[in-house]
Amino acid sequence: MFKKIFIANRGEIAVRLVRACREMGIIPVAVYSEADRAALHVRMAGEAYPIGASPALESYLDIEKVVTVAKRCGAEALHPGYGFLSENADFAEACANAGIKFIGPSPKSMRIMGSKTRARQEMEKHGVPCVPGNSQALESFEEAVQIAKNIGYPIMLKAAAGGGGKGMRLVREPQELRSALEAAQSESQRAFGDGSVYIEKAILNPRHIEIQILADEHGNTIHLGERECSIQRRHQKVLEESPSSFVDVALRNKMGEVAVQAASAVGYANAGTVEFLVSQDKNFYFLEMNTRLQVEHPVTELVTGVDLVQMQIRIAAGERLPVRQEDVNFRGHAIECRIYAEDPDNQYFPSPGKITLLQEPSGPGIRLDSGVYEGWTVSVDYDPLLAKLTAYAENREQVVSRLLRALDEMFVGGIQTNIALFRRILNDPGFREGKIDTGYLNRLTASVAADHQHNEIAALAAGLFAVLDETSSRDSIMRDPVGPIVSASRWKRSAKIESLQWQANDDRQN
Amino acid sequence: MIVKINVGDNPHRVKLERDGQEWRCELDGRLIQVRAQLVRRDVMSLITNGKTYEVKRDQLGKQARIWIEHSPYVVELSDPRSLASRTRNRSTSGNSRLLASMPGKILRVLATEMEQVEAGQALIVVEAMKMQNEIKSPSKGIVRQLVSEGTYVNAGDVLAIVE
Numbered sequence: 001m002f003k004k005i006f007i008a009n010r011g012e013i014a015v016r017l018v019r020a021c022r023e024m025g026i027i028p029v030a031v032y033s034e035a036d037r038a039a040l041h042v043r044m045a046g047e048a049y050p051i052g053a054s055p056a057l058e059s060y061l062d063i064e065k066v067v068t069v070a071k072r073c074g075a076e077a078l079h080p081g082y083g084f085l086s087e088n089a090d091f092a093e094a095c096a097n098a099g100i101k102f103i104g105p106s107p108k109s110m111r112i113m114g115s116k117t118r119a120r121q122e123m124e125k126h127g128v129p130c131v132p133g134n135s136q137a138l139e140s141f142e143e144a145v146q147i148a149k150n151i152g153y154p155i156m157l158k159a160a161a162g163g164g165g166k167g168m169r170l171v172r173e174p175q176e177l178r179s180a181l182e183a184a185q186s187e188s189q190r191a192f193g194d195g196s197v198y199i200e201k202a203i204l205n206p207r208h209i210e211i212q213i214l215a216d217e218h219g220n221t222i223h224l225g226e227r228e229c230s231i232q233r234r235h236q237k238v239l240e241e242s243p244s245s246f247v248d249v250a251l252r253n254k255m256g257e258v259a260v261q262a263a264s265a266v267g268y269a270n271a272g273t274v275e276f277l278v279s280q281d282k283n284f285y286f287l288e289m290n291t292r293l294q295v296e297h298p299v300t301e302l303v304t305g306v307d308l309v310q311m312q313i314r315i316a317a318g319e320r321l322p323v324r325q326e327d328v329n330f331r332g333h334a335i336e337c338r339i340y341a342e343d344p345d346n347q348y349f350p351s352p353g354k355i356t357l358l359q360e361p362s363g364p365g366i367r368l369d370s371g372v373y374e375g376w377t378v379s380v381d382y383d384p385l386l387a388k389l390t391a392y393a394e395n396r397e398q399v400v401s402r403l404l405r406a407l408d409e410m411f412v413g414g415i416q417t418n419i420a421l422f423r424r425i426l427n428d429p430g431f432r433e434g435k436i437d438t439g440y441l442n443r444l445t446a447s448v449a450a451d452h453q454h455n456e457i458a459a460l461a462a463g464l465f466a467v468l469d470e471t472s473s474r475d476s477i478m479r480d481p482v483g484p485i486v487s488a489s490r491w492k493r494s495a496k497i498e499s500l501q502w503q504a505n506d507d508r509q510n
Numbered sequence: 511m512i513v514k515i516n517v518g519d520n521p522h523r524v525k526l527e528r529d530g531q532e533w534r535c536e537l538d539g540r541l542i543q544v545r546a547q548l549v550r551r552d553v554m555s556l557i558t559n560g561k562t563y564e565v566k567r568d569q570l571g572k573q574a575r576i577w578i579e580h581s582p583y584v585v586e587l588s589d590p591r592s593l594a595s596r597t598r599n600r601s602t603s604g605n606s607r608l609l610a611s612m613p614g615k616i617l618r619v620l621a622t623e624m625e626q627v628e629a630g631q632a633l634i635v636v637e638a639m640k641m642q643n644e645i646k647s648p649s650k651g652i653v654r655q656l657v658s659e660g661t662y663v664n665a666g667d668v669l670a671i672v673e
Contacts, residue, residue, distance in 0.1 A: 166641070179632065186617070187642045234641075346611050350639040356568055357552045380613045384639050408580065413552060413568030420580065454563075455517045458576045458583035460535055460544060461556060461565040463513045463524035465576075466587060468548045 001317050002026055002077045006070040006100070007045070009081030010060060012371030012387055013295070014041030017079050020309035021046075029073050031066065033059035035379045040371055047073060054381045060084045061193075067094045077101040077316055079309075083383065086292040087114050087161075103316040105291050109266040113289040117160050117198050123286045126265040128258055131277060131285040133200030144181055144199060148174065151201045157181060159188035160196035165235030167191060170202055203285070205437040207278040208232065209244050210290075211259035212300045214311055216321045217269045223256035224304045225330050227273075227296055230436045231425065233348060238418070238441060239425060240296035241335040242303045245396060245434030246278065255284055262289060271297075271312045280437070295338065295388070298367055302334035302392040333399045334392045337407070341384040343416040350384040353377065357413030361406035365392045365399075378415060386417065396434075400426050516586040517576075571665070606648045608670040610663040614638030618659060621670075625653045633670050636663070647672050 004027040007017045014030060018041060021028035030045030035054035042048045049069050052059035059065070061084055070078050078100050080086035089110040095102040104110070113119045117137055120130055132151060137160050138144045148155045148171065157180055159167025167188030169180040181197065189195035208229045215221040228244030229237045247255070259274035266289075273294050275287040297308045306323070315321070343351040358374035370387035378384065389410065391403040404426050407419060425431050428444060512525045525536035535542045545557040556563040566577040575582040618635040621627055632644040634657065647653075647670075655671040657663065 183635070183642060183644070190637070190642075343611070349611050349643070350641070351612065352639070357566060359553075359566075380639060382639065411566050411577065413566055413577075414570070416570065423580065452518070454578040454581065455520055455583065456522070456537055457556070457558075457563060457565075457578055458517045458585060459515045459522035459524055460537055460542065460558075461546075461554060461563070461567075461576050461578070462515045462517070462574075462585040462587065463511075463526050463535070464533060464544070464546045464556070465548075465554060465565075465567055466513055467511055467526050468546065468554065 002075075002101070002313070004029060004047075004073070004075045004077075005103070005313070006073065006075035006078040007031070007041070007081065008060070008066050008070070008078055009084055009086075010036055010039060010041055010371070011382065012369050012385060013081040013083075013293070014039075015044060015371050016369055017081060017309060018044045020307065020313065024310060024313065026313070029070075029075050031060070031069060033381070035381055038376070040373055040376070049073060054379065056084065056381060063088070063091050063094050066091070067098050067100070070095070070100055071098045075100060077103055077313070079103040079312070080292065082290075082292050082295055087290070089114055101316050103270065103312050105268050105270050105272065109268045110291045112266045113268075113272075113291045115160050115196075116158060116162075116288050117196075119289060120286075122265060123262060126261060128262050128265075128286045129284065131200050131203060131287070134198055137196035137198055138181070141178060141181060144177060145174070147199050148177060151199065154202040154204070156200045156202040157184040157197050158200060159184065159192060159194075160198055161192040161194040162188055165232075167197065168235050203277055203279060205280065205439050206230075207244070207246055207280075207437050208237075208275065208287075209247060209255070209278045209284070210273050210275040210294075211255050212294070212297070212308070213259050213263045213268070213272050213274060214306075214308075214315070214321060215263055215269045215272070216315050217318060218320055220321045220324075221260045221263050221268070222321060222323065222325045222328060223259050224300050224306060224308075224328060226252060226255060227294075227299055228436075229275075229296060230438050231431075231441055232438050233441050237296060237338065238340075239335065239337050239422065240299055241333065241396075241399075242299040243330060243333065246282075251282060251284075258284075258286075262286065270315050271308055295385070296336050298369060298388060298390045299334040299336050302367065302390065303330050303332055304328060305331070332392055332394050333396045334390055335396075335399045335403055336388050336390040337403065337422045338385055338418075339387045339389055339410075339412070339422075340418050341378045341386055341415050342418045344418060344420055345416070348418060348421075350380070351378075351416035352380045352384065353415040355412060355414050357411060359409065359411040360387075361389065361409035363406070363409070365402050366390075366406045367392070386412065389422075397432075400432065513587055517583050606651070606672045607668055608633070608645055608648070608672070610636065610665055610667045610669055612638050612665050614663060616657050616659055616661045616663060616669075617642060619656060621647075621653050621656065623653055623656050627651065627653055627672060633672075636669070645669055 005021050006029045007014050018028040027046040030042045030048040031051040032042045033054045078095050085091040089107040092102040093107040134147050154172045157169040167184050169184045171177050171180045184197045185195040209226050212224040226244050226247050227240050227242045229240045231239040262274050273290040276284040277287050278284045341351045342348040354377045367390040372386050391399050393399040393402050515522045527534045533544045535544050547555045549555050552567045554565045556565050573584050576585050614636045617637045621633045627647045629650045631647045634645040636643050651672040654673050657669050
């Protein structure tokens with residue numbers, strides 16, 4: 001087994017990887033950009049090295065820098081996490097050339113699956129069902145016009161190198177095509193360093209269901225069931241669950257078999273995910289394969305009892321899969337909420353800033369994968385994912401109650417988050433009945449009506465905060481290393497002024 | 511102590527007097543007994559009539575918020591000056607100021623100054639946190655002011671003015 005693993009990532013996933021290493025007695029090595037010097041993953045790691053300026057292109061996405069630092073620190077293996085360089089075959093190759101084991105598939109299978117167009121060709125060849133469309137990168141606007149016309153609107157533009165909804169655009173009418181294509185190409189170029197875009201027929205109101213697979217380097221491949229990821233906003237997953245209420249045993253077996261076939265077709269090793277679009281009549285189409293660990297892997301870990309990260313590390317170390325397909329048991333239900341720093345009052349735009357107050361949920365069946373802490377400043381430079389809150393219970397109904405309870409315990413102050421959105425989803429009768437598809441979230445009205453029920457308690461509390469700030473400030477200045485927050489002193493001052501003014505007014509009136 | 515507090519648009523007058531373990535509160539002339547304990551900075555445990563509230567406080571930009579049972583209430587310990595300054599910032603009718611909602615970089619500018627634009631026409635592409643967003647004109651009009659490409663903007667910065 002490896003003695004030292006280099007973690008080429010940041011945020012909650014870097015923390016997740018640090019934890020797996022610690023549990024296996026491996027030294028976790030972190031890297032950090034200028035903005036991340038005091039990040040949680042750095043604080044928790046065994047070793048940590050600087051890697052450049054805050055923009056990801058100058059740090060976490062710089063292959064040469066990452067490989068150089070990894071080699072210098074003496075790590076035997078490297079885990080790329082998700083995002084950043086995790087699906088970059090050149091990076092995997094650079095690691096191999098530097099004598100570092102890349103914890104993931106071979107550059108060859110990454111190249112095939114990493115390019116959505118090549119993956120499509122390969123899948124069609126092996127009889128894996130695909131969505132109608134062209135599997136070639138578009139060469140010109142004129143070509144796009146022609147293909148879109150042949151397939152018929154609405155169509156979907158997708159980044160050939162992409163994932164996570166970046167470089168992706170739905171085009172409903174021909175006149176939208178030019179600006180959508182330019183946007184998709186430019187976004188793709190900036191996110192992945194490759195502006196190639198292709199076209200697919202848009203299947204309306206589909207479900208997004210994916211199969212987790214695990215393959216060792218000795219030719220054994222198994223699947224660990226599905227994850228339902230239909231709750232999305234702008235093609236970004238927001239809430240995921242396993243099992244899917246839409247998938248019965250027969251469909252699970254069928255999709256699982258196809259996923260294993262897809263992986264075997266490209267000689268895949270390590271953990272991977274085969275994404276499918278599932279139509280309302282339960283036909284499924286290969287969407288893409290993510291050749292890495294998924295953000296939403298915890299739901300699979302909870303219902304199968306398999307630690308995916310530890311399994312990845314063992315596979316990379318050359319071990320055989322310890323479980324056969326028939327040994328895989330599914331038990332209970334798990335749902336994950338992606339807690340983002342986003343402003344629900346402003347179209348869920350990212351809301352970076354300092355977390356002034358953080359209360360984390362705990363208790364039975366709750367798992368929190370967080371990358372932040374109180375006092376941490378959420379940077380504008382990276383993805384606004386703060387934490388993943390996952391709950392596990394015997395059945396779906398119990399998980400929903402458990403998650404609602406945990407969300408009640410959670411509080412993030414100083415920035416905006418999407419926590420209220422989850423309360424809304426989990427209380428929605430449609431969601432509870434499992435009536436969801438990829439358009440669900442857009443239909444669920446985004447704005448939450450302002451609550452005025454506790455106006456008076458709020459007024460009382462505001463007043464009490466002001467007087468209690470006053471009485472506790474003498475102690476708190478001594479106790480609190482960063483000093484009382486600005487708001488507290490401002491409140492105190494304001495309250496003082498007001499109280500003087502009111503007394504003056506009262507005096508005059510009397 | 512007497513404090514004048516606005517919750518949203520509703521003004522309240524709160525008089526607070528310590529009474530042993532409790533606070534004697536007068537809310538708009540009505541007497542309420544409250545037990546309040548500051549658990550830590552910005553978190554207060556509040557009990558009134560046997561009902562418990564875990565009240566949190568935070569600051570978002572210039573707004574102070576009190577959170578009760580997951581709902582934020584924007585509160586203001588009223589200061590006439592801040593009210594006046596807020597009114598001044600409001601744009602006049604027929605003149606739309608497009609403000610940046612968050613820090614980001616201006617990737618592309620799709621219109622030119624003095625150009626006649628339609629409502630919904632894309633004017634600017636902003637990138638923040640790896641997502642690109644088109645800023646569209648809210649109304650038909652003439653572009654009077656426009657940021658330049660490559661600029662880094664902060665939340666609240668004027669991106670464009672359409673008259």
